Amino acid sequence: MSLKKKTFWGGIWNSLSSVSLTGLNFTITAILARLLSPNAFGIMGMIQTTIALINMMNQFGLSPAIIQGENLNQKRLSSLFWFNMLVGILMTGIVFFSADLVALFFNQNSLAPLLRLISIVFTIVSFSFIQQSLLRKEMKFKELFNINIISTISYGIITIILAVNGFGVKSLVLGYISKNIITTILIILFNRWLPSFRFDFKEIRDLLNFGVYVFGSSILNYFNRNLDYLLIGRFLGAEALGYYTLAYKLMLIPVRKIGGVVGNTFLPAFSQIKNKPKSIKKYYLKVLQLISLLTFPMMGGLLIVAPEFILSVYGENWIPVIILVQILSITGALQSLGTTVGTILLSQGRSDISFKWNLFAVSNLGVAMLIGMNWGIIGVAVGVAIFSFYSFWISFYITGSLINMSLLDLVKYIRKSFLYTLFMMSIVYLTKTYLVSPNIEQLPIQLAVNVTTGVITYAFIFLIVDGKEYFNQIKRLKNVLK
Template sequence: MLNQIVSQIIFVAFGIYLARILGPEAYGLVGMITVFSGFANLFVDFGFSSAIIYDPKLTQNKISSVFWLNLLIGVFIYIIFFFSSPLLAEFYNLEELEVLTKVVTISLIINSLSGVPNSLITKSIRFKNIIRASWISTIISYAVAFYLAFQGFGVWSLVFQTLILSVLNLIFVWKIASFKPSFYFSSKDIKSLISYGSGIAGTNLLGYLTRNLDNLLVGKFLGESSLGIYARSYSLMMLPLKNISSIFTKVLFPAFSKIQNQPDVIAFYYLKSTKTIALFSFPLMFGFFAVAEEFVLLFLGKDWVEAIAIIKMLSILGAVQSVLTLNGVIYNSLGKAITAFKVTLVLNLILIPSWLIGMKLNGLNGLVLAYLLVGTLGSIPILSIALRLINLTVIDQFKNLFYIIIGSLAIIISCSVFDLVFTFPMIYNLILKTIVGGFIFLLIIVPIEKEFLVEIYNMLLAKNTSKN
């Protein structure tokens, strides 16, 4: 949790200001490449990272075999990108993408080297050292990006920021994991992990398709400026997933894997975890909805005005997805990765056509509205199937989150009333609406969920006491 708080301070201090300097076009150009490179990166891993975490009989031979296979795939895919970069530039009709692609996709090789040691750290549930390393890497990479941006390097500022961040993380991960791969490879050791890893890979590939085909469609048909606006807005939507839900998924997956034969125990901690996630993510994202206009105009500038409506819609989707993301933890920890793949495939078969219809009817706004409606409603069956594995229902989850949902909706209502009654300069509007919305949320939640809040406080207090 501390890591995510510090990371977001860095993001607000550096990331948003960098976006203001470079504008939507620079982010759009990089986004056009990462749509493809990110998809390729899933093939480099192919679910082996999760398989390493899940495998109760992990051996050094398996670890070594996975490492060399990941590296081989990473180099092979980079070669493909290097020689096919002219085709990518031609696809988007942007000549500068050819050179950018050759440089950006170097990250595929870097990531192939860090996958195994990262998984070993996660399996042992050791996060403290890697968190400190992440802060150092992020600050250094942003410092380089700012220097290049002020020197007029434009989109290359983002490219080198990404590469430097990857290299520094690689160095730190190897050191923290004390990782020393042996010169050993066996296809037999790989086969023992493929059954589990293939299900993970399939689900990840479909999930990536869901999260990035929209970028491909926007970049191809609406241009780099629209893609930059959408990508930056989407990154805000991902805040609760990356900075709240990810805390739980990183810890719960290895933890639930150890008690995979106790579904009732998993159910107990699942409800506690999703309620804790919602307690933080729902007011955050509903608050973004309420102050979207002030946030965009003050921090990003007038060039990003089209992002206001996009952020509002994606903020609601982000709140919902922050809770639904733990579905994957249930499927994977219980060895049901193939089931997860099947249900995700069905959702994609519905979601992708809805994007095309929405974009055809109303451009970028139509695509995002379709994403909100189908992404939310279509996830309910997936949630239902996952919950049945741990003897729960969707109604159980709704009851679990009911008052947090009510309190979060009250944030939007109270801020809307504020806009009707008061007219202040924009900076004061942002501050006052944040205070009013937060106060209303606490006014509802504290009396009703007092016992749950005290439980969280006592848990944190007990943890700190044990450390002392």
């Protein structure tokens, strides 16, 4: 199969995976929000910082190195496997024995036993790390889709059953461990590569040299994405973090999944044409345009209907989340595009720039949140939004310089999505204000009317202005793939 066909079907499967997982996680979170308290979500938010560390540390920057790497023979892969296993076991020990210190940092004594329990995941995921990277390198996204769907459904069933039976926050921890066990088993079944019992450091030195910058960037990116959790949990408490965690899951995880589709699909493809910056620029701008067409209306619409949405889906216990969702909608729209920056940097072999960028981002984000903390979680959300706005332009200026893409090129490709979204938001706001009754007992009906209005309005203006062009592009794509 040609690279173009692999990329196309990879995009289809990754998109399907993103939509399906977003829907599943939304449903699971909505059910759990009715069963668990904001305090429980806050404690899980503290644990989430460890989970994020698991996902980052255990790779040691090697996944992009494997996708980029050549001559991946049995000896090299086996050496990588045993090196990664060593890292996983080491991280399990570090988290297990430092659990009391983490609990002390957050001033939550109940955190320590939960951290010791979840530390085993470091070792669990090490067993399937190489196999998962190979599936991505070979662009076998259908298999990864099946794995993610099965493991997420299993996680939802296990966690909800435990929550119903009074396990509280422990249900979230046990559900997460179960999910990773199931994922590991499925990955090994779908890619039955097995390591040899040998290790040669010389075989992986070049991959580690590339990975060390990715690893450094990952550490900085970890603080970039979790500094808000750390500061809110430490200084504002579990309940405040619970509200922020729900808003964060609701707003940023879906758009990051959409951006993740680009990373998972196009990093292998862009890596194969890394010496053709004009081709990368052409396809990258179209990808950014497509992402903006999807995420801008999602974020703009949710900003308008946040009160009806939160009260209808999660209940009155979560009213403080409304203003957080409205503020973070700005961040969500920008980050849906910003999450693709790393794909270009890594495809060009510039993990060093990624490291330097993340160093800049962490320091600036930390300042923004520390200032905002004077006004509580709302101030932190505002700080995150402000940082996201100005860092967005800087990151694309740096990335564009590698593929001869200007900021004007970027604006040209996303401006229609922005204008369509503004028009849709205006219509939904007018409908909400003047045509729908504000009766609190009819909130689900109001939500349904507003969402339907938004979808119809956005689809209408898109089809009128751009429909013909996109239908022609689909026809050309069909002809290419025949």
